[in-house]
Amino acid sequence: MIFFIIRRLFMTVFLLILVSMITFAIFFLVPRLAGQSAYQLAAQYVGRNPIPSEIKAVEAKLGLNAPLYLQYGRYLKGIVFGIHYNNGTDVSYCPFPCFGYSFRNQQPVWPQLISDAPVTLSLAIGASVLWLIGGVSIGVLSALRRGSIFDRFSMGVALAGVSLPVFFTGLIALELFSYKWPIFPNVHYVPLTTNPLLWARNLVLPWVTLAFLYAALYARLTRAGMLETMGEDYIRTARAKGLPERQVVVKHGLRAALTPIVTIFGLDLGLLLGGAILTETTFSLPGLGQFTILAIQNQDLPEIMGVVMIASFFIVIANMIVDILYAVIDPRVRF
Amino acid sequence: MAGSMLEVRDLRIHFQTDDGLVRAVDGVSFSLDRGRTLGIVGESGSGKSVTSMGIMGLHQGTKAEITGEIRLDGEDLVTADPGRVRELRGSKMAMIFQDPLSSMHPYYTVGDQIIEAYRIHNDVRKKVARQHAIDLLGRVGIPQPAVRVDDYPHQFSGGMRQRAMIAMALSCDPELLIADEPTTALDVTVQAQILDLISDLQSEFGSAVIIITHDLGVVAELADDILVMYAGRVAEYGSAADIFGRPDHPYTWGLLASMPRMDRDRTTRLVPIPGTPPSLIRVPSGCPFHPRCRYTHLTGGRCDTEVPQLHEAVTPGHAAACHLTAEERARQWAALSAGKVADDASEPVSQGPVSQGPVSQGSVSQGKVEA
Numbered sequence: 001m002i003f004f005i006i007r008r009l010f011m012t013v014f015l016l017i018l019v020s021m022i023t024f025a026i027f028f029l030v031p032r033l034a035g036q037s038a039y040q041l042a043a044q045y046v047g048r049n050p051i052p053s054e055i056k057a058v059e060a061k062l063g064l065n066a067p068l069y070l071q072y073g074r075y076l077k078g079i080v081f082g083i084h085y086n087n088g089t090d091v092s093y094c095p096f097p098c099f100g101y102s103f104r105n106q107q108p109v110w111p112q113l114i115s116d117a118p119v120t121l122s123l124a125i126g127a128s129v130l131w132l133i134g135g136v137s138i139g140v141l142s143a144l145r146r147g148s149i150f151d152r153f154s155m156g157v158a159l160a161g162v163s164l165p166v167f168f169t170g171l172i173a174l175e176l177f178s179y180k181w182p183i184f185p186n187v188h189y190v191p192l193t194t195n196p197l198l199w200a201r202n203l204v205l206p207w208v209t210l211a212f213l214y215a216a217l218y219a220r221l222t223r224a225g226m227l228e229t230m231g232e233d234y235i236r237t238a239r240a241k242g243l244p245e246r247q248v249v250v251k252h253g254l255r256a257a258l259t260p261i262v263t264i265f266g267l268d269l270g271l272l273l274g275g276a277i278l279t280e281t282t283f284s285l286p287g288l289g290q291f292t293i294l295a296i297q298n299q300d301l302p303e304i305m306g307v308v309m310i311a312s313f314f315i316v317i318a319n320m321i322v323d324i325l326y327a328v329i330d331p332r333v334r335f
Numbered sequence: 336m337a338g339s340m341l342e343v344r345d346l347r348i349h350f351q352t353d354d355g356l357v358r359a360v361d362g363v364s365f366s367l368d369r370g371r372t373l374g375i376v377g378e379s380g381s382g383k384s385v386t387s388m389g390i391m392g393l394h395q396g397t398k399a400e401i402t403g404e405i406r407l408d409g410e411d412l413v414t415a416d417p418g419r420v421r422e423l424r425g426s427k428m429a430m431i432f433q434d435p436l437s438s439m440h441p442y443y444t445v446g447d448q449i450i451e452a453y454r455i456h457n458d459v460r461k462k463v464a465r466q467h468a469i470d471l472l473g474r475v476g477i478p479q480p481a482v483r484v485d486d487y488p489h490q491f492s493g494g495m496r497q498r499a500m501i502a503m504a505l506s507c508d509p510e511l512l513i514a515d516e517p518t519t520a521l522d523v524t525v526q527a528q529i530l531d532l533i534s535d536l537q538s539e540f541g542s543a544v545i546i547i548t549h550d551l552g553v554v555a556e557l558a559d560d561i562l563v564m565y566a567g568r569v570a571e572y573g574s575a576a577d578i579f580g581r582p583d584h585p586y587t588w589g590l591l592a593s594m595p596r597m598d599r600d601r602t603t604r605l606v607p608i609p610g611t612p613p614s615l616i617r618v619p620s621g622c623p624f625h626p627r628c629r630y631t632h633l634t635g636g637r638c639d640t641e642v643p644q645l646h647e648a649v650t651p652g653h654a655a656a657c658h659l660t661a662e663e664r665a666r667q668w669a670a671l672s673a674g675k676v677a678d679d680a681s682e683p684v685s686q687g688p689v690s691q692g693p694v695s696q697g698s699v700s701q702g703k704v705e706a
Contacts, residue, residue: 232437233434233438234439237440239424242456243450
């Protein structure tokens with residue numbers, strides 16, 4: 001088990017390095033192949049109507065003239081250890097983890113990512129708890145009462161949930177519960193540390209909107225999984241032992257049906273932590289998703305790279321946790 | 336046999352499906368005493384497993400319509416409260432299933448699954464239950480039970496899994512043990528060990544055992560009584576000695592002829608029963624076996640119109656449901672056991688040619704089949 005985890009950790013590090021390489025290649029190698037010079041790249045850092053000497057200074061400072069593999073080495077070093085930038089006259093230090101400087105405001109990227117992450121974290125974790133509990137319980141009940149009115153109704157709603165995009169359901173929710181009946185007026189992000197009550201209250205609509213989309217999916221998945229496991233031989237054995245039906249369903253049925261759900265849950269959560277773009281935009285929440293949108297609109301390469309690295313970090317880590325959880329849940333996977 | 340531990344009277348288990356009413360079990364009666372073993376024999380879909388699940392009350396919550404009586408020590412399980420049947424399940428009656436791998440939960444250790452079975456019905460601490468599980472595993476012949484108790488089912492071999500299933504079933508000292516094809520999924524060498532184990536444990540625990548199988552060799556070894564089922568009905572019912580010595584139903588003859596025997600010449604061909612078991616939705620009129628039976632021309636057309644009733648033709652306690660007269664059956668069986676397939680019988684079934692094997696004269700014993 002220990003070896004399994006260590007092996008997975010190595011795999012994770014390797015994957016992250018691979019992602020950084022690909023990201024770097026897309027943003028530095030491809031433009032160079034397309035004929036962009038280091039001078040043109042440096043110009044993007046300086047702003048409108050730059051003075052050529054300023055551009056030259058930036059080019060020298062960031063080492064944009066160096067061979068690409070050296071640049072990649074510096075990039076990686078910056079992320080892992082921090083890095084000193086030196087153009088002869090001016091030395092600046094970008095502390096670990098350094099994702100470079102934003103084109104927009106010449107500020108380091110990392111502190112901006114860090115300041116936006118709690119918003120996304122609050123949104124993703126709150127919503128995921130809601131959809132996991134809601135989706136799984138609806139799925140189990142639907143499976144146990146297959147063909148009932150409850151089953152048909154909830155599966156119908158689930159179909160709608162899967163099909164409707166967040167910017168539709170989110171706007172409807174805002175219209176109804178923020179404007180028409182102002183139960184949650186003036187939705188905006190308040191940090192948890194400032195006012196926990198207001199934090200939760202303002203996040204209710206985004207949580208429910210996001211959870212609705214996923215709960216629908218999870219309800220359908222759980223229902224299908226439960227229908228399958230409840231037909232297994234070991235369920236019959238559990239009943240033959242004289243176990244109360246409740247225990248048969250939860251301890252024997254749901255336990256087995258949850259395995260694929262856990263896998264997908266890990267991936268979904270990891271994906272969301274990198275930025276719930278649609279939900280954040282709909283509810284104007286200043287999280288990583290908004291950050292991403294802005295970075296793309298401004299063609300701010302260092303910011304985009306930073307956000308890609310963060311998002312892939314979450315996904316790769318989530319993947320690793322899922323794999324380890326899988327081994328905990330299913331003894332057949334252990335090595 | 337009044338006052339037996341288990342009495343089943345006119346049990347009918349029907350399922351309403353979209354295609355029609357499935358008469359999985361249609362009027363089955365038998366009884367069983369402590370310390371005795373009943374073998375229920377039949378092809379797939381003859382209603383053997385449905386019967387045993389019915390006794391265990393495992394059709395609860397399905398669309399099964401159950402009528403008739405199942406009395407366990409006088410208590411009727413058909414009309415009993417489901418909660419009461421659940422209490423009895425696992426404690427007073429227990430069941431072993433066909434495929435021990437899929438019948439054990441893959442996520443829990445063997446020990447945990449036995450402990451769970453024990454603790455549902457006995458209010459004991461986990462430690463006590465664990466020791467009980469280790470004792471049971473030792474008793475069913477698992478080496479190093481104190482270590483293996485923490486293994487998962489996939490770490491056990493097939494035979495060991497079935498042993499563990501038996502340990503689980505025996506955890507609460509059941510008075511009735513139902514084994515549904517306990518050896519079908521196992522290696523041939525392991526089969527005999529499991530059967531020996533069941534019969535040893537039966538003499539040790541004194542419980543009544545029902546063995547469900549399509550393998551006549553299995554029941555020949557273990558059963559005191561045999562119930563031959565066909566299309567949800569009883570074709571023949573009697574003691575093992577009677578059924579192997581003087582089978583009284585053409586279907587039983589067919590089963591015996593289709594089975595290899597040590598006491599026959601090796602060149603003797605096995606004779607399959609022509610055709611396939613009927614659909615339980617459209618059971619043939621009259622005797623359900625008549626489309627596959629070679630003797631229908633001997634009864635004057637009653638076979639496809641009139642349902643034969645069980646009657647004791649030869650010895651008391653040995654009953655068969657067939658329209659042939661007792662004398663006619665005696666004559667046909669004498670011919671068959673002499674190694675002759677009824678030549679004068681017409682071929683009623685077109686599908687599946689019936690091989691008429693070379694006649695082996697000589698040593699045809701009608702005693703027990705050694706399997």
